[in-house]
Amino acid sequence: xxxxLDAEQLGPIIRTVTRDTIADYEExxxxxxxxxxxxxxxxxxxxxxxxxHGMMSLAYVSEMMAQAFGxxxxxxxxxxxxxxxxxxxxxxxITRGKITGQRRTSEQTxxxxxxxxxxxxxxxxxxxxxxxRAAGLVQGIPEIGA
Amino acid sequence: xxxxxxxxxxxxxxxxTFSPLVFLIDEELIARYVDTAGDRDPLHRDPSCARSxxxxxxxxxxxxxxxxxxxxxxxxxxxxxxxxxxxQRFKFHHPIVAGDxxxxxxxxxxxxxxxxxQFLVIExxxxxxxxxxxxxxxxxxxxxx
Numbered sequence: 001x002x003x004x005l006d007a008e009q010l011g012p013i014i015r016t017v018t019r020d021t022i023a024d025y026e027e028x029x030x031x032x033x034x035x036x037x038x039x040x041x042x043x044x045x046x047x048x049x050x051x052x053h054g055m056m057s058l059a060y061v062s063e064m065m066a067q068a069f070g071x072x073x074x075x076x077x078x079x080x081x082x083x084x085x086x087x088x089x090x091x092x093x094i095t096r097g098k099i100t101g102q103r104r105t106s107e108q109t110x111x112x113x114x115x116x117x118x119x120x121x122x123x124x125x126x127x128x129x130x131x132x133r134a135a136g137l138v139q140g141i142p143e144i145g146a
Numbered sequence: 147x148x149x150x151x152x153x154x155x156x157x158x159x160x161x162x163t164f165s166p167l168v169f170l171i172d173e174e175l176i177a178r179y180v181d182t183a184g185d186r187d188p189l190h191r192d193p194s195c196a197r198s199x200x201x202x203x204x205x206x207x208x209x210x211x212x213x214x215x216x217x218x219x220x221x222x223x224x225x226x227x228x229x230x231x232x233x234q235r236f237k238f239h240h241p242i243v244a245g246d247x248x249x250x251x252x253x254x255x256x257x258x259x260x261x262x263x264q265f266l267v268i269e270x271x272x273x274x275x276x277x278x279x280x281x282x283x284x285x286x287x288x289x290x291x
Contacts, residue, residue, distance in 0.1 A: 015184045025182045028175065029213055031220070033227055045228070054231050055212035059183030062209040066187065071200075074208055077238040083231060 010097035010113060011064045019089040022052045029053065047086055054083035057117045057126045060095040064115070065130055072133035076110070081128040085119075092120040097130065101144040102137060109134045112144065153223040155264055155289050158254050165221040167250040169214040169272075171242055176206045179213070196243070203243040208281065211236055211272065215283040218252035218270045228290030232265075237282040240274070247275045255284070264289040 026036040034041040035051060042050045058081060065073040087093060097115035104110075111134045117126040137143075173193075180190045188195040189205045196204045212234075219225075242248070249272070256267035265288050272281040 021182045021184075024178065028178050028182070029216060031216060031224075035227065053212075055209070055216070055234065056182070058209040058212060058234070059179065059185060059207060062207045063183065063185045063187065066189075066207065071241070074205060074238060074241040077208060077236070079209075079234070079236045079238075081234045083233070 010068050010099070010115070011095050013060045013064050013095040014092060015060055015095075016092045017052055017056070017087055017089060019050065022050060022056070022089060025053055025056045029055075049088065051086035051088055052091075054087075054126070057087060057093055057095070060093060060117060061097075061115055061126070061128060061130060064095050064097060065113070065132055069111075069132035069134060072135070076108075076131075076133035078131040079128055080130075081126060083126055085123055085125045087119065087125050091125075093117050093125065094119075099138055099141050102134065102141050103144050104137065109137050111138060111141070150220065151223040152226045155257075155266070158257070158266075160254050160257055162254040164219050164252045167214060167218045167221050167248075167252075169217065169248045169250055171206050171210065171244060171246045171248065173204055173244040175213070176204055176210065176244055179210050180207065183207070193244075201241055201243055203245055206242040206244070206246075208236070208238040208242060210242065211238075211281045211283055214248060214250050214272060215252070215270050215281075215285060218250040218272075219268050221252075225287075226290050229287045231285060231287050233284075233286040235284040238280070239282070240278050240280040242274070242280055246280075248272045248280065263291075 095117045097113045099111045100114050101112040113130045115128040115130045116124050118124050252270035255269045258265050268285050270283045274280050
């Protein structure tokens with residue numbers, strides 16, 4: 001199990017978003033929303049230009065959670081995400097989190113993490129609560145109601 | 147891609163169920179997904195690494211669910227462009243590996259107007275080819291004005 005478990009801090013995952021990655025993501029989504037593809041169209045919207053699909057940043061959250069919890073993320077993960085601000089071409093997105101609580105059942109420990117993505121200006125673009133099964137109790141983290 | 151008919155907000159009420167989506171997760175899709183994200187974890191790229199870690203094949207990042215939950219309510223017709231996705235919840239119940247064929251069923255669980263905006267909440271459940279529930283999803287969007 002990853003060594004990160006006695007630390008509170010998760011991440012960071014640091015990624016720069018480009019017009020190409022935004023377009024590639026929209027292509028695999030297969031929806032073809034011009035807001036993510038067509039600058040002329042996007043300029044006329046309230047966003048004023050191309051933005052990334054909000055779901056794109058979830059991949060960074062997943063990578064961070066998988067690094068910390070492995071299978072406990074793949075088969076017992078939970079995510080509750082609010083998309084706060086648009087991600088634009090050229091943005092560098094930094095994803096971080098910390099374990100804020102843990103819940104013990106008879107056989108398993110589940111951790112609760114507060115997670116966010118912010119851009120290079122320090123503005124949050126995404127906030128989430130993520131949960132995963134952990135290998136055991138994490139030192140120094142309060143237990144939440146039984 | 148052929149453009150499907152757009153549906154109107156009045157056509158869908160709470161309880162409305164969309165036609166199921168059948169969605170193949172293959173190695174190529176996983177590779178393209180992790181490439182856009184810049185994720186270098188070999189579990190998502192190398193079958194022998196994934197097998198030695200105890201998985202049936204290359205593991206998909208579970209947030210690849212984004213690719214099918216948004217399609218799952220576009221099986222019959224599509225919402226007009228301009229909607230904004232505000233909140234997304236997922237529960238991951240079982241690893242998704244390359245070769246899985248998911249069937250995804252979406253339905254409308256809430257619809258309300260708040261601050262003059264029309265909101266829609268869509269839930270979906272994905273099962274793999276063995277009938278195992280792999281992902282639960284809930285998407286909250288507001289409808290284009």
